[in-house]
Amino acid sequence: MKNNKSGKILNVLLGIIAFFAIVVIVFWLISKNNNTNNVSEFKDNLTKMQETAKNILRINYQILLETQQ
Numbered sequence: 559m560k561n562n563k564s565g566k567i568l569n570v571l572l573g574i575i576a577f578f579a580i581v582v583i584v585f586w587l588i589s590k591n592n593n594t595n596n597v598s599e600f601k602d603n604l605t606k607m608q609e610t611a612k613n614i615l616r617i618n619y620q621i622l623l624e625t626q627q
Contacts, residue, residue, distance in 0.1 A: 566622045573618040577611035 584604045588597070 566625050570618045573615045580607045580611050
């Protein structure tokens with residue numbers, strides 16, 4: 559039972575790490591590209607990636623809550 563709980567916590571932590579990795583990569587790509595025509599495209603991609611990462615975290619959190627019940 560303890561291994562299952564720690565596995566779920568690890569899953570949530572990996573989701574958090576994935577979220578921050580996506581944000582860092584996108585900011586790195588934005589700062590690397592100085593072309594102003596692509597800024598809005600990068601902002602849209604950033605928003606989509608942030609929403610995806612939040613959904614991953616939300617799913618991981620829900621799984622964690624379900625296993626604690």
